[in-house]
Amino acid sequence: MAAMPEMRASDGDRDRVAAALREHVAEGRLTIDEFNERLEAVYQSRTYGELARLTSDLPEIDLHRMPAATEPAQRAQVAQPGKAQGSLRSAWTAWAGASAISWMIWLIATVASGHFIPPWPMWVMGPWGVILLLKTISDAGGRSRGGA
Structure with missing residues (x-):
């Protein structure tokens, strides 16, 4: 059913008109x-007709297809280079903690068994450490060339 000009507008209707005005x-x-x-005037309006008069001299805006809604989020990600550095630091901290726990388990198992057990913690820390090292080097290279 099409909205008639004398029908009462809701808060959501007023918010949509306010968003359109912001875009204009x-x-x-x-x-x-x-x-x-x-x-x-938007927030004092009571009917669809009053809201329509406020935007009658402006072109229609499809509020569902506004690209401006995603651009600030992308700019915020680019503007926070320290966030990537912090996540890399967290990854190294997790690697060091898992490696230390693995070596302690290996040491206790070797001492308790009375014979040498091959150092299996290298299989835990080796591949993970290599991947982290490559990521750290590639991030450092990107920052030195002026990238984020």
Whole structure:
């Protein structure tokens, strides 16, 4: 059923119109003063007709296809190079902890058995350590070339 102009608008309807107005400001169709006036009128509106009048001189905006919603998240990821460095540090800490526990288990098992047991912890720490080392080197090389 199509919304008739005299039907009452919900808070969600008002929020959608406010989001559209924000997008129009971002695209330069409205000044900040015009936006503030219209935004105040949006939240005082009671019907669909009142909301429609506030955007009647503006083109339709599909709020479901706004690319601006994903760009700030991508910029935030690029702007946090320390976050990647912290996760790499956490990976090395996990590697060191698992390696230490593995070596302690090996040592206790070797002493308790009374004979030499081949050092199996190398199979735990070796491949994992090589992968971490390659990742650390590639990250350090990217930072020295000016990459994030």
